[in-house]
Amino acid sequence: MGTLETLKLAGVGAGDEVVVPAYGNAEVARVVVELGAVPVFGDVDGGSYCLDPAAVSDVVTGRTAAVVAVHRFGRRAEAGRLREVGERHGLLVRVVEEPGTDPEGAEPGAVELRREHVTYLDSRLRGVRTPEAAVGHTYERYVVRVPGNGRPDRDAFARALRAKGVACAVPVPAPVYRMPGLRRDVVLPETERAVDETLALPVHAGMSRRELHRMVSMCNALGGLLSPAF
Missing domain, CATH: 3.40.640.10 (Type I PLP-dependent aspartate aminotransferase-like (Major domain))
Structure with missing residues (x-):
């Protein structure tokens, strides 16, 4: 229902x-x-x-x-x-469930491959905050945080990755309370920080280890230019 x-x-x-x-x-x-x-x-x-x-x-x-x-x-x-x-x-x-996802529809092998990719990324990424681990997390999207002073740093980071062919995406561009027809005069700090800092990196089952390694190298080179905000 x-x-x-x-x-x-x-x-x-x-x-x-x-x-x-x-x-x-x-x-x-x-x-x-x-x-x-x-x-x-x-x-x-x-x-x-x-x-x-x-x-x-x-x-x-x-x-x-x-x-x-x-x-x-x-x-x-x-x-x-x-x-x-x-x-x-x-x-x-x-x-x-999150609209647009189908957690029951993915092949079991694909889910395991995705989790293997996540383990690799978690252990090698520097300069970004990797997703918080949790039991049952299926990583429909691999969402990291880019440290710095808010959106300009995250957006510059994303542009640099896209320029090198990494299909990253800002997962949530604005708080729901700023969307048309839903505007409210509120400011929620964790939501605001998440909107400004989050970036979804590709982690689909079809990615090769070489592609993952290349993405890690690019992220680490960019992340090293930023001051951690953890």
Whole structure:
């Protein structure tokens, strides 16, 4: 059952508030708006990029009816802690897959190859912060942080990699609360930092070890020019 149907069956509607992640896709927030309810943006955990249960507690009000969390980049949201928050406040909690991903559809061999690539990158990349390890992480996207003073450093880093043929991408270009039709006058620090610093590097199963080594060499050469901000 989809998020829209779940919220409808729970009676969520006009005047209700639904806590949603501030970092990631806008689809969940737009579903809330479609119901006539109000999306309230919660900050994310800086390691998982998923909705932070503590941040949910910070934004719950008497009008809050539900929480919708999203698994991000193959990392699972903290469903247990989120449900504890929900039980404490009497809220519906829904945890969904990231739009556009199909974790059940990948061939097992492809997933294992991707994890091998991740292990190689984790052990060799310097000058960027590699993804936080977690049980069950499938690395749908391999998202690093580029240290420095925010977006100009990350964007310059990305341009230099693309110029050498590395298909990197900024995974989330703006907080959801700055997107058209969803604008709110809030600033959430972990979300802002994640938007400014994150970069997705290619890690698909078809990559050769030579391609991975070349990407590592380029990243390390660029990263060495930046001052770590960890």
